[in-house]
Amino acid sequence: MTSNGLFPDWLLRTDPRLKVILLVLWSFHLAFLSTVIAAAVGLSGSFLIYLISGQRNCLKGLKSLLAINSFLIFIWLLLPFSFSVPGTVIYSLGPLDVTREGVNLSVILSLKALAITLGALAITGSSGPYDLLAGARKLGVPEKLTALFLLMTRYISVIGQQYHRLAQAMRVRGFRPGSDLHTLRSYANLAGLLLVRGFDRAERIYAAMLCRGYRGRFFIRADFKFKCLDLGVAWLFVSLGLLVAGLDVIGNIN
Amino acid sequence: MSSETLIKLSGIVYGYPGRPVVLDSLDFILGQELVGLIGPNGCGKTTLLEIIMGLIKPQAGTVEIMGRVCSEEKHFRPLRPQIGFVFQDANDQLFCPTVADDLAFGPLNMGASRQEADEVVRTVLTNLGLEDFGSRITYDLSGGEKKLVALGTALALNPKLLILDEPTNFLDEKAVTRLEEIIRTLKLPGLVVSHDLNFLNKMVSHSFRLENGRLTEV
Ligand SMILES: Nc1ncnc2c1ncn2[C@@H]1O[C@H](COP(=O)(O)OP(=O)(O)OP(=O)(O)O)[C@@H](O)[C@H]1O
Ligand SMILES: [Mg+2]
Numbered sequence: 001m002t003s004n005g006l007f008p009d010w011l012l013r014t015d016p017r018l019k020v021i022l023l024v025l026w027s028f029h030l031a032f033l034s035t036v037i038a039a040a041v042g043l044s045g046s047f048l049i050y051l052i053s054g055q056r057n058c059l060k061g062l063k064s065l066l067a068i069n070s071f072l073i074f075i076w077l078l079l080p081f082s083f084s085v086p087g088t089v090i091y092s093l094g095p096l097d098v099t100r101e102g103v104n105l106s107v108i109l110s111l112k113a114l115a116i117t118l119g120a121l122a123i124t125g126s127s128g129p130y131d132l133l134a135g136a137r138k139l140g141v142p143e144k145l146t147a148l149f150l151l152m153t154r155y156i157s158v159i160g161q162q163y164h165r166l167a168q169a170m171r172v173r174g175f176r177p178g179s180d181l182h183t184l185r186s187y188a189n190l191a192g193l194l195l196v197r198g199f200d201r202a203e204r205i206y207a208a209m210l211c212r213g214y215r216g217r218f219f220i221r222a223d224f225k226f227k228c229l230d231l232g233v234a235w236l237f238v239s240l241g242l243l244v245a246g247l248d249v250i251g252n253i254n
Numbered sequence: 255m256s257s258e259t260l261i262k263l264s265g266i267v268y269g270y271p272g273r274p275v276v277l278d279s280l281d282f283i284l285g286q287e288l289v290g291l292i293g294p295n296g297c298g299k300t301t302l303l304e305i306i307m308g309l310i311k312p313q314a315g316t317v318e319i320m321g322r323v324c325s326e327e328k329h330f331r332p333l334r335p336q337i338g339f340v341f342q343d344a345n346d347q348l349f350c351p352t353v354a355d356d357l358a359f360g361p362l363n364m365g366a367s368r369q370e371a372d373e374v375v376r377t378v379l380t381n382l383g384l385e386d387f388g389s390r391i392t393y394d395l396s397g398g399e400k401k402l403v404a405l406g407t408a409l410a411l412n413p414k415l416l417i418l419d420e421p422t423n424f425l426d427e428k429a430v431t432r433l434e435e436i437i438r439t440l441k442l443p444g445l446v447v448s449h450d451l452n453f454l455n456k457m458v459s460h461s462f463r464l465e466n467g468r469l470t471e472v
Contacts, residue, residue, distance in 0.1 A: 130351040154349055157393050204346035207309045212411060213335040213363035 009054020011126040015230045016135030022237050023123045023132075029241050030115045035251030036104065038244050039111035045240040046118040052236075053126040061121050068117045072110050079106045129153040138224065143217070151205075159198055166190055258285045259321065260415050260443055261306060266315035268301060276301050278467030279315065284445060288416070288437070290454040290461030291447045292472070297464045299447045300342055303417055306445075307339055320414075335364055338408030338442070342419040344400035353379075353395070353403050354388040360411040378406045383432055397424035405433070409440075416444030422453050 011019070026049075030042045055061050078084050080102040081093075087101030124132060130153070133146045170186060177183050261284040269275035276298035293299055304310045305317060308330030317324045319333050341347045350356035357378055358371040366374065379385055382402050387395075395403065401424050408416070416437070422430050430453060437457055448454050454461055462469040 128351070130355075150351065151349060154351060154393065158345060161393075201346060204341065204343075205349050207304075207307075208341060208347040208349065209359075210309070210331075211307060211334050211337070211339045212360035212407060214359075215363060217363070 007051045007054070009126075010052045010229060010233055011049065011122060012054035013227075013229055014126075014233045015224050015226055016127055016131040017138050017224055018135075018226070018230050018234060019123050019127060020132055020135045020139055022234070023120060026119050026123075026237060026241070027116050029244065030112050030119065033112060033244065033248050034108065035248050036107050036111065037251050038248035039108050039115065041247055042240075042244045043111050043115040043118065045244060046115040046122065048240070049237075050118050050122040053122040055122070055125050061125055064121060065114065065117055068113055072113060075106050075109050079109070135224070155198075155201070158201070159194060162197060163190070163194060166193060260284045260286070260319070261445070262316075262318040263306070264316050264318075266302075266305060266312045266317070268298075268305060268310070268312045270301075275313075275467055277305070277312070280468050282462070282469055284443065286443045287459045288442065288444050288446065288457060290458040291445055291464060291469075292449070292451070292454070292461055293464035298467065299464055300419055302464065303339070303419055303445070303447065306417065307334060307337065335360065335411045336414045338405075338411060338413030338416045338418075338444075340401075340404050340408050340416075340418045340421055342423070342447075344397070344404040344424075347404040347407060348392040348395075348400060351391060352388065353384070353390045353392055353406075356392055356403065357388075357406050357410045360407060364411065374410050374412075378410050381409065381436060382406050398426060398429050401425060402429060402433070405436075409436075413442065416440070416442045416446070418444070418446045418448075420447055420449065422448060422450045 026046075030039070030046075033039045033042055050061070080098050082089060082097040082099050082102070085099055085102035085105055087099035089097040090100050090103070091098040130150065133150055133153075137143065137146045167190070170190070175186060177187075261282065263280060263282040266277050266280040266282075267275055268277040280302070282302075291299055291302070301310070305312050306319070308317070308324055308327065319330075320336070322329065322333070324330050324333065348356050350359055354372075354375050357375040361371040361374045362368075375388060379387055382405070384399070384402060384406070387399070387403070390399075392400070392403065401421065405418070405421060421433060425433060430450075434453070434456060446454065446458060461472050463472045
């Protein structure tokens with residue numbers, strides 16, 4: 001990961017420990033907002049954070065943002081209507097009444113979801129998961145938990161590769177998904193095989209760890225230093241947080 | 255039993271559940287030399303190595319490593335780090351994020367400090383000719399690179415004995431030559447499973463063939 005050259009890559013060089021804290025605080029902070037304006041500014045804040053996260057491939061990151069939209073569809077299918085959020089009716093869609101409160105809630109939830117995702121993308125995407133885990137460990141997150149995540153991040157890609165290899169092997173032999181029993185059975189086999197292999201691999205990995213003297217302790221390489229830059233980034237987050245919180249309070253009074 | 259004996263197997267019987275036995279009262283003695291182990295696919299070579307490492311338990315027979323009878327996990331535990339074991343599939347062996355982490359894993363388990371472990375990592379990488387690989391992500395490596403790093407994880411423990419399961423798999427000619435050099439300079443005794451007779455002939459003093467659950471010298 002290198003800077004894209006257009007914007008500074010501060011987040012890339014921020015102390016992972018700080019990033020873990022910021023990730024948690026920023027996400028919770030956004031989650032508790034209750035006005036449209038605050039949520040919108042929160043989203044802009046997340047975007048700003050994203051810009052300084054030094055991610056080379058901005059578009060790719062933004063694409064993963066689209067994934068969250070599939071959840072938002074459900075919000076928009078349910079919440080705007082009077083049957084879930086009663087209130088002032090502003091529009092009638094056949095038998096369904098759209099309420100102002102419902103739309104308002106949907107907008108807030110959507111903005112917040114996007115803001116949190118974008119913020120998390122910026123923070124996690126600007127350093128490998130291992131740095132973040134090392135940071136979390138240094139902050140006192142239990143070893144079992146970080147070891148779990150460590151192995152998970154390591155092996156998700158292995159399982160992914162395995163899935164692709166198997167899927168390719170199926171395709172090479174002329175498999176085309178359809179809506180028949182053969183397709184279902186083939187997918188069931190594929191899933192079953194992935195599970196069995198995953199289990200098998202887990203056992204072998206454990207054996208490999210035993211062979212190298214594993215006794216239940218995991219060591220993550222980490223030597224962090226708190227720098228001036230970290231203070232700057234922390235200050236940026238705090239300012240954004242205060243701004244958003246202020247707007248939220250004002251919005252609630254009115 | 256002489257003090258030279260590193261591994262002594264007697265009357266080992268092993269069969270996977272619901273299948274005919276793979277090893278049938280097998281005897282084996284390894285002294286201070288590097289020997290080869292050959293045999294057709296599925297004859298039980300990997301199984302035999304796993305029994306030596308105490309990863310699976312034979313249904314009958316005794317395993318003696320460096321003069322100590324090993325029948326339980328706690329007997330094997332202190333001995334394993336002294337044995338450099340390289341798995342047939344390197345994906346099973348490399349589980350840390352980066353190559354350096356993986357190489358440091360063993361030494362750290364043995365109580366090395368961060369600095370000592372880093373020193374070991376550097377030495378091993380240099381020996382393998384992989385100087386720039388420290389920060390590489392293990393799952394991004396090619397099959398051959400993984401195999402070399404897997405060997406490195408074993409060497410990082412400074413073993414007294416090598417057990418290699420098809421070490422030349424996935425390696426190109428140059429890497430095989432490199433591997434031969436490394437093994438030659440290490441001068442460690444041990445057991446090498448390989449289908450590459452060319453490689454075996456160069457490396458080992460003699461070989462055993464595993465067939466019908468028993469070993470015969472070839
Ligand atoms: N987990 C298992 N469950 C059941 N059978 C197994 C299992 N692992 C191996 N086998 C069987 O035991 C026999 C010996 O397997 P092993 O892996 O030891 O062979 P190998 O000599 O190492 O073969 P290769 O040269 O292909 O690596 C094979 O017939 C194999 O099918
Ligand atoms: Mg094998």
